[in-house]
Amino acid sequence: MIGLPQQIGRYRGLVEDWDAFVEALHRPVPTDLRWNSLAVERNRFEESLQRQGISWAHPSGSPDLYRVEGMAGPGLTLAYNLGWYQPQGYTSTLPPLILSPQPGSRVLDLCAAPGGKTSQLAALMGGTGLIVANDISHQRISILAANLERLGVLNTLICQYRGENFPERFAFDYVLVDAPCSGQGTFRVDGGTFRPDAADALEFLSALQLRLLRKALQVVRPGGRVLYSTCSYAPEEDEAVVSAALEEGTADVLPIDLDLPGQPGLTEWAGATYLPEVAHTLRFWPHHTDSWGFYCALLRRTG
């Protein structure tokens, strides 16, 4: 367990094939590029990769994602600057894919910066309908706006509200809550963006996450869908939050009907128990995806 912080080590009894998990944490995360269909046809994008001598494979269930070999830096190409792709980790593309908004729909991305998922939602909608991309931070909104600008997103309004205070008078068909989290899933032994101090704030984070998920269930129309995701392994930030929201009686969990390398959500952890339907949510481990750790729950508003 040398090199692993205590916040990761505590999952030893939980992770299937611990050695493979630890080994994955010692590997750098592969370079994944999401083709931006708003800017260029697929064949022209692929030709541009071929001309640079770059080979690729598509990770499971994500046909627009290109796991590339032989690229010096994903931001150092003409194609990047033309908005032909967005560097975006495989598991980070799963929340929009699972939410799967229909063209012409009304979508809220409640914690939108830096905008990879927002632009993916726009592409999935063929640039139609309306996305409201919200973020609390002025600085992060600048990054979000720069990405949307580069990617040619034409159906998005950008707002800066504290997520819990987002106005409620507009009914959305879909809401994405990619919640602020401890980032445990981004931990790598030699890198990653995981901040151990954030992992020490699980109580604060899980309370914030529940408030955000509650807000999402208030602004989505009855029958509308909410995708809750984090890049954390912590059940306190994942199943516990979803289970608490379900207990309020305004939503149910939908099974995720895609061929993805996820494991069922937990129904108990460290003495706590969660509602049985939380088993329909998915945990993504790095040794199964060769990507960041992630958690996704698809909910439908019932009341």
Next chain:
Amino acid sequence: MLSSAGPAEAHAVRTVLVERLGIAPEVLADLRLLCTSNVVWAIRKSDALEEALDIFRAERTGLPLIRRVGKHWKPTTAALQAFGEHLTRGIVTLTAVELERLLIQGSLRGTRAELDEGYVAIRGPEGIIGCGLYLNPIPEEGKVEGLLRSQLPKAQWEPFGRHLREQT
């Protein structure tokens, strides 16, 4: 905060994108124009958008169209890329080698008799790249060639320019 674009901003969009760069007005017809102090923004029209604009305090849209620089309006690189296939004039076409030189040096000398001085669209082998500023030759000042200056967003493009410079 965004507000509806007025006649002056709509006129500026027509002047820059329609008259100078030759985009057909109908291409822009399904865009709602909004503005902040020095930028006109675009977003696709929809009923949902009108409802949203009444409720939300929006900061910007995903696509800035034109930006005020002093007394002039400049087309954004994002707008030129987004509507690149609809541009019919005001275009400087560069070879791959010329484009690389522009990205490395930030400017390129060469007379372009077909162009009026002002903002232009730069086209490379991959299509429209973004915005440039073309300045006429001034022989009496010894400037016998025109000058094309890159107006590509620096924060975004500079790492790529530096990368090209390091490779040469």
